[in-house]
Amino acid sequence: KEITNSRIGFFSLNNSKMRFTTAILSSYFFLRITNGFAASHSRNVQTKVFLRNHDINRIANQDDIAISEMIKKNIGDLKSTAAVTVELDWHSKEKASIYIAETNLPTDIGHFRLRAYRNSLDMQELINNEHVGNEPAVIYSSKHPPFGEFGVPVRIHDQCITSEVFGSKRCDCKEQLKMALEYVDEHGGAVIYLQQEGRGIGLANKVAAYALQDIGLDTVDANTHLGLPEDCRHYGAVPSILEDMGIDSIKLMTNNPRKISKLSELGLKIDDTIPMVVPTSNKFNRKYLQTKQDRMNHTNFGEMLSASLILDTSNDNEQAGVTAADDGYCFGRESVEDAVAAVARGELVVVVDDMDRENEGDFIMSADLCTPETMATIVRYSSGVICIGMEGERMDELDLPAMMENNEDPKETAFSVTVDATREHGITTGISATDRAITMNVLANSKSTSIDLVRPGHIFPLRAKEGGTLTRDGHTEAAVDLSRLAGRHPSGVLCEIVSEENPTEMARLPELKRFCKKHGYVLTSIVDIAQYRRDTESSQ
Numbered sequence: 001k002e003i004t005n006s007r008i009g010f011f012s013l014n015n016s017k018m019r020f021t022t023a024i025l026s027s028y029f030f031l032r033i034t035n036g037f038a039a040s041h042s043r044n045v046q047t048k049v050f051l052r053n054h055d056i057n058r059i060a061n062q063d064d065i066a067i068s069e070m071i072k073k074n075i076g077d078l079k080s081t082a083a084v085t086v087e088l089d090w091h092s093k094e095k096a097s098i099y100i101a102e103t104n105l106p107t108d109i110g111h112f113r114l115r116a117y118r119n120s121l122d123m124q125e126l127i128n129n130e131h132v133g134n135e136p137a138v139i140y141s142s143k144h145p146p147f148g149e150f151g152v153p154v155r156i157h158d159q160c161i162t163s164e165v166f167g168s169k170r171c172d173c174k175e176q177l178k179m180a181l182e183y184v185d186e187h188g189g190a191v192i193y194l195q196q197e198g199r200g201i202g203l204a205n206k207v208a209a210y211a212l213q214d215i216g217l218d219t220v221d222a223n224t225h226l227g228l229p230e231d232c233r234h235y236g237a238v239p240s241i242l243e244d245m246g247i248d249s250i251k252l253m254t255n256n257p258r259k260i261s262k263l264s265e266l267g268l269k270i271d272d273t274i275p276m277v278v279p280t281s282n283k284f285n286r287k288y289l290q291t292k293q294d295r296m297n298h299t300n301f302g303e304m305l306s307a308s309l310i311l312d313t314s315n316d317n318e319q320a321g322v323t324a325a326d327d328g329y330c331f332g333r334e335s336v337e338d339a340v341a342a343v344a345r346g347e348l349v350v351v352v353d354d355m356d357r358e359n360e361g362d363f364i365m366s367a368d369l370c371t372p373e374t375m376a377t378i379v380r381y382s383s384g385v386i387c388i389g390m391e392g393e394r395m396d397e398l399d400l401p402a403m404m405e406n407n408e409d410p411k412e413t414a415f416s417v418t419v420d421a422t423r424e425h426g427i428t429t430g431i432s433a434t435d436r437a438i439t440m441n442v443l444a445n446s447k448s449t450s451i452d453l454v455r456p457g458h459i460f461p462l463r464a465k466e467g468g469t470l471t472r473d474g475h476t477e478a479a480v481d482l483s484r485l486a487g488r489h490p491s492g493v494l495c496e497i498v499s500e501e502n503p504t505e506m507a508r509l510p511e512l513k514r515f516c517k518k519h520g521y522v523l524t525s526i527v528d529i530a531q532y533r534r535d536t537e538s539s540q
Contacts, residue, residue, distance in 0.1 A: 096123040097136055097237035099244050104142070109178070110185035111142045117244075119237055127234045131202025133159070133195025136237050138245070139181065144188030148246035151271045153189030155180035155253035156263070158196040158233060161203060162210075169284040170210065176276045180253055183274075189253075192241060199223075200232035219288050231258060239266050282334045328531035335524040336485075336532040342522045344486035348374060349522045350497065351478050351529070352509055361497050361512040361523075362475040366488035367444035375440070375493075376433040381515075382495040383506075386436060387460040388443055389479035389492045398443070399450035400461050413462060413476065419443070420457030430458045444491040462494075469530040478526045481533065 097117040105114040119127070119134035127134075146152045157180060160173035167174070180191050198206030201223065209222040220230045242250070249269035252260060253276050264270060329335075339349045346369035352361040363378050367388050378386060390400075400416040407414065420430035421442040427435050439459045442448050465472040468481040479492025499507040500515065507515060516523040 095244065096120055096126075096240035097244075100135075105139060107181070109181045112139050112181070112185070113142050113145075114139055115245075117237070117241055123236055123240075126236055129200060129232060129234065131197070131205065132200055132234070135195060136241060137193045138190050138241060139184070139193065140190040141185045141188060143185070146188060146190050146245065146247060149188075150248050152247045152250050153183065153187060153253055153274060154242075154247070154250040155184070155189070155191045155276070156194065156235065156238060156259065157191055158194050158199065161197060162206070169282050170213075171285055171288055172278040175278040179276055179278065183253070189251075190245070190247075192238060194233070194235075194237070196233045199230070200234065201226075201228050213288075233262075235259070235262050235266060238263065239268060242268070282332075283337075328527075328534070330525045330527050331523060332528070333532055333535070335522065336528050338522045339482060339524045339529075340485045343482050343492075344488065346371070346374070347522075348377065349482070349524065350512055350516050351475060351482075352512060352523070352525045353473065353475065360506045360508065361515075362478075362494045363497060364475070364479045364482055365493045366483045366486055367440040367491040367493050368483075368489040370437045370440040370444075370493050372432075372434040372437045375437040378493070378495050379433055379436075381497055381500070383498055384495075385460060386458075386493065386495045387462050387476070388440060389462050389464050389476040389494055390443065391480060391490055392463050392466065394491070395461060395463055397450075398448065398453060400453075400463075402463070411474065412472070413474065414464075416461040416463060418456040418458065418460055419453040420459065422452055422454055425452065440491075440493055444489040446489065468533070469526055470533055473526045473530065475526065478529050481529050485532075 097119050100116040100118055102113055102115045105112040115138040117136045117138070119136070124134050140146050155176075157177055158173075160171060160177075162168040163171050163174040164177060177191070183189065184191060197203045198209065201209070205226060205228060208226055209219070209228075212222040212225055213219065217225060223230045249271045251272040251274055252263065252270050253274045254260065255276055260270060260273060327333075339351070342349050343364070343366050346366065348363050348365045350361045351364050363382060365374060375386075395416060400419065403415040403417055419439065420435065421427045421439040425438050425442055427438060429435060430439070436458060439453075439457065442452050443459070443461065462476040464476045464480040465474075468477040468484075471477065475494050479494040480490050483492040484490040497507045497512065497515065499505045499511055501511055513523065515521070
């Protein structure tokens with residue numbers, strides 16, 4: 001029987017005389033009733049029993065605990081009971097985690113309040129893990145106190161010293177913590193911070209697991225190779241903390257289905273979940289994130305992005321301009337790898353050019369994966385002059401000559417005659433997002449011929465220089481290069497992005513960074529694409 005807030009009668013059976021002491025149990029136990037005699041079969045420890053009529057604690061040995069009035073009522077006449085086993089579910093009146101104090105917490109992100117808790121002795125014994133700490137904390141925005149609320153956004157975050165203190169790039173923990181704090185600062189909610197390093201295995205074991213990952217094991221196999229669980233975190237303190245703050249239900253900020261399941265089993269009411277997807281990976285954490293997705297069912301990658309929770313994880317100083325560093329990259333090799341992966345999935349990416357050139361950004365995607373929906377997005381945020389970068393040989397096959405024989409454009413953008421797909425492909429006016437997406441698909445279809453197109457139209461084919469970004473640092477060449485690198489047809493959609501902040505101008509790099517953060521787009525540069533090609537093609 002569930003005994004939450006139940007009044008438990010202590011009594012002993014002695015010649016049918018009963019003595020009752022009203023109290024509240026603070027642990028769970030199993031009772032075997034045999035011929036009216038109660039004997040405890042629970043763990044052999046002492047347990048606090050709080051006397052309701054006194055402001056004191058009494059330590060009572062569980063062997064002395066007899067049967068409550070509720071059990072007596074449900075079982076019936078004790079004298080006629082031969083042998084009954086009763087299991088009581090534990091819902092401690094003594095809080096599993098006890099509030100200690102609260103203070104101001106000014107941070108670079110915003111002004112927060114920090115609440116400190118300490119796990120009770122019973123909770124520490126229940127957790128039974130020497131590698132985890134017993135002092136949880138709660139961080140909430142001073143602007144949006146979550147007390148007494150329903151549907152509160154809550155991030156239950158586990159300690160990660162290696163990333164949050166030492167700055168390790170081997171995981172995405174510090175990025176997720178920053179993301180959660182930024183969300184809480186803006187929208188309200190709370191972060192419950194638990195001292196569970198390395199999914200509960202502790203710092204030393206985590207370092208040992210890292211050493212095994214260095215030689216090829218993934219994060220799951222490394223733990224099991226050491227004889228450790230892949231995940232031994234415990235969330236028993238969370239319900240007590242939420243109860244203390246008067247939070248009735250939550251929107252859980254997580255990518256982890258196991259966490260959702262464990263918290264639900266503890267009785268938490270989870271109204272919804274909010275994904276915490278860091279949009280970019282790096283060469284040090286890519287395998288780790290992939291393993292969490294493949295073997296632990298986490299949602300980590302682009303197709304699961306929630307635009308309201310995208311974090312710009314790069315250093316602003318590193319993105320002050322697209323000037324290459326010593327290694328030849330501006331945003332880093334990882335930015336190109338992420339862009340290639342996004343293009344392969346049929347997603348839009350944003351590519352910027354040199355500050356000395358236009359300092360503008362274009363949407364780019366693979367033309368053969370262009371859909372009416374992505375085309376509509378391009379139209380919404382762009383100039384509307386939507387182009388397709390193509391190889392010269394393919395343009396000749398499709399009979400797409402230059403718009404002008406004498407190209408006077410100082411940047412040598414090689415426009416051809418404009419085109420639409422023919423009506424046989426379902427085209428109507430040619431200007432709708434659906435029609436323009438169809439034209440892109442036709443142009444990127446290796447089986448298409450010149451008779452599949454009408455001239456003029458609403459799509460602007462651009463002839464890419466042979467050699468791509470290694471020959472010319474233009475968006476045309478970047479579109480072709482990214483599509484080819486992604487394993488798609490070497491034809492890429494491209495269109496300049498218009499400023500949302502000043503609609504009469506084009507978007508420049510500082511705004512483009514904010515734009516990508518807001519909408520969840522990968523950001524890279526033509527310089528990075530060219531350097532990536534040098535690095536990868538020279539090694540082949």
